[in-house]
Amino acid sequence: MQDKITKLFKAIADPTxxxxxxxxxxxxxxLSITQISNxxxxxxxxxxxxxxxLQEAGLVVIDAQGRERFCNxxxxxxxxxxKWLQFYSQFWDNSLQNLGNYLNSKT
Amino acid sequence: MQDKITKLFKAIADPTxxxxxxxxxxxxxxLSITQISNxxxxxxxxxxxxxxxLQEAGLVVIDAQGRERFCNxxxxxxxxxxKWLQFYSQFWDNSLQNLGNYLNSKT
DNA sequence: TAAATACGCAACTTTTTGGTTGCTTAACTA
DNA sequence: TAGTTAAGCAACCAAAAAGTTGCGTATTTA
Structure with missing residues (x-):
């Protein structure tokens, strides 16, 4: 398909x-597939x-148990x-926000 | 089309x-349209x-000058x-990162 | 004023996506 | 073991998205 970050963005771009x-x-x-669909x-x-x-984007991990597939x-x-946002955050203001971003970038 | 956050996510979901x-x-x-397309x-x-x-997502603002349309x-x-990420960030760890997120949420 | 430039609009094509139905298989349960 | 339940696979459909070409129109420039 496409690169990781694109998969990720596309996965969360759909409201459902x-x-x-x-x-x-x-x-x-x-939750099992059936439980979700309910x-x-x-x-x-x-x-x-x-x-x-979601799974291909890494946002869901499946734990198969018997005939059920539990989603985490x-x-x-x-x-x-x-991380992607971090670069752009420097442009939207330079108050405490940037301290927060700075700290995030160091962890 | 759809709600604001979905427009935003969809706008950045495309790699181009x-x-x-x-x-x-x-x-x-x-940059003008032509300059970008070059x-x-x-x-x-x-x-x-x-x-x-991008414009509909608010990520680009256009400044028309004569026959050119300069994009910012x-x-x-x-x-x-x-902001959307903030809620989920509490699940991925609870070190300095959360201090950063906390500070972000207060600005 | 004639040519060139910057761009919008509309129509069209192809690919991707969100969703469906039908069928099969594996695993529980009565 | 027979029936039910959980879910995968494949085929299909409709709508949206990504991109194109052709043409018209304003604005510059020569």
Missing amino acids: RRDIFHALVIATSA QFEISRQGVTKHIKT ANTKPLQEIN | RRDIFHALVIATSA QFEISRQGVTKHIKT ANTKPLQEIN
Whole structure:
């Protein structure tokens, strides 16, 4: 397909995918494909496709158990976006914000 | 089209568009459509379309002068992405990074 | 004023994307 | 073991996106 950062940006560019990702982040336990699709209007196959896209972006990790596939959110790849933003953040102002960005860049 | 944040994410999800935006950010002066298209493989019309998308996301501001349309980058909308990331950043670790994020959230 | 330049608009093509349905297979459960 | 449940795969469809070409129109410049 395309490079990592593009996969990542495309994964979160779709509102439904952002919603699914968010649901997984705030879920107290991993959710199966069926459990996810119960929460959304679209079909189970539609969810499967979105999960695949999220998985390829590294934002979802799957834990297969028997016939079920439990999906976990992984927020770490979002750090790449944070890094991407860092460069541009120097242009939007130079107050405390930049201290925050500076600290981020050092961790 | 769609909501603001989706427009923004979609605008930067395309690699060509990210490149155009980057070129405008680092440019020492505003660039006309033709000047931009000279730097890229795609046609002038292709550039015009990308600029329109960036403009609708607020990432480009146009200053028309005579027959030319000078494009300026505007990084401010990217703060919205930063804000979006903030919520998820609490999950990826809790060291200095969070101090940075915390400071960002207060400005 | 004639030629050249900068650009918009519209139509069109191709590819990608978001979504569907139908069918199969594997794994539980009664 | 028979029925049900979870999900993958493949084919398909419609709409959106990325890009093109052709043409018209304003604005410069020679």
